[in-house]
Amino acid sequence: MPKKIGILALQGDFAKHQEMLWLLKIETILVKKPGDLHGCEGLIIPGGETTTLTKLIQKYNLYEPIREFAEEHPIMGTCAGAIMVASTVDDHRIEPLQLIDISVTRNAYGRQIDSFITQVDVTFLQGPTRFKTVFIRAPKISNVGSQVEVLMELRGNPIMVQESNVLALTFHPELTTDPRIHQYFLEHFFTI
Numbered sequence: 001m002p003k004k005i006g007i008l009a010l011q012g013d014f015a016k017h018q019e020m021l022w023l024l025k026i027e028t029i030l031v032k033k034p035g036d037l038h039g040c041e042g043l044i045i046p047g048g049e050t051t052t053l054t055k056l057i058q059k060y061n062l063y064e065p066i067r068e069f070a071e072e073h074p075i076m077g078t079c080a081g082a083i084m085v086a087s088t089v090d091d092h093r094i095e096p097l098q099l100i101d102i103s104v105t106r107n108a109y110g111r112q113i114d115s116f117i118t119q120v121d122v123t124f125l126q127g128p129t130r131f132k133t134v135f136i137r138a139p140k141i142s143n144v145g146s147q148v149e150v151l152m153e154l155r156g157n158p159i160m161v162q163e164s165n166v167l168a169l170t171f172h173p174e175l176t177t178d179p180r181i182h183q184y185f186l187e188h189f190f191t192i
């Protein structure tokens, strides 16, 4: 298990990831500038708004530092974070980090009012066979590369995928009280 995980804290619900990691007794570093990545063993990119995230990552010159960090460290992106780690996004205003070979479509389930919570079957986690998934103006993963493993699906659509040291989820595990997905990230990605 790692000791210190960075959470990109430019915008969005980074504080909820921080609470989840505290619960799991992991120290957190809120990453707002390139130097904050030093000392982090992995990075979480939280939910938020990817048009804003793109501007802020540009403004604080974080694109290259995050890409370099990802060459050697695990990364987990949730919702907007999954859009940011993707290789292609259907919106030209978004500059994705291109860390995992997936294509995503923003706001693919509709508007804010179409946000929803649903139970999804999980086979790769210990404990209950269902996980409560929270979707808020969520993207859809429209295409996955041949090296990408699909871990969870909702009605035939991939909602949690991994490739090498990158994990991308279109929902928000940090908004539940179930820490198993964070635990999975901490237990399985830090031995790579």
Ligand code: GLN
Binding pocket: 046, 047, 048, 049, 050, 051, 078, 079, 080, 081, 083, 106, 107, 136, 137, 138, 139
């Ligand atoms: N709709 C947001 C976007 O596309 C993502 C929403 C979220 O992170 N909950 O940027």
